[in-house]
Amino acid sequence: MLNKIEKMNIDENKKHFIYFAIGKSFEDQKKYEQSYQFIKLANESVNKNIDQDILKKEILKYRNIKKIFDDADLVYPNANKLFQKKNYFYYWVTKIWNYFGTSASFIS
Secondary structure: OHHHHHHOOOOOOOHHHHHHHHHHHHHHOOOHHHHHHHHHHHHHHHHHHOOOOHHHHHHHHHHHHHHHHHOOOOOOOOHHHOOOHHHHHHHHHHHHHHHOOOOOOOOO
């Protein structure tokens, strides 16, 4: 069977499936050294296909999101009135309206 697999023309992206299957077969036969070799080959084959820059991309996404919110003023200036819903609502509505260039004087 191993000779047949070597002769077959298998895509590099799909070899890991066969390697895992052979490794499992040897493990079932309690041939652990051979099983280890094929499972190791399978893992190496899978790792070739994985994008190595995943962590870098995630860090870049985090920094971009952080940059968006660094510029926003999300802190209520008077913490004592935080739970007074009317004042808090008017504060944010006027802030939003002023941000978009429209007067919010009709609210009060």
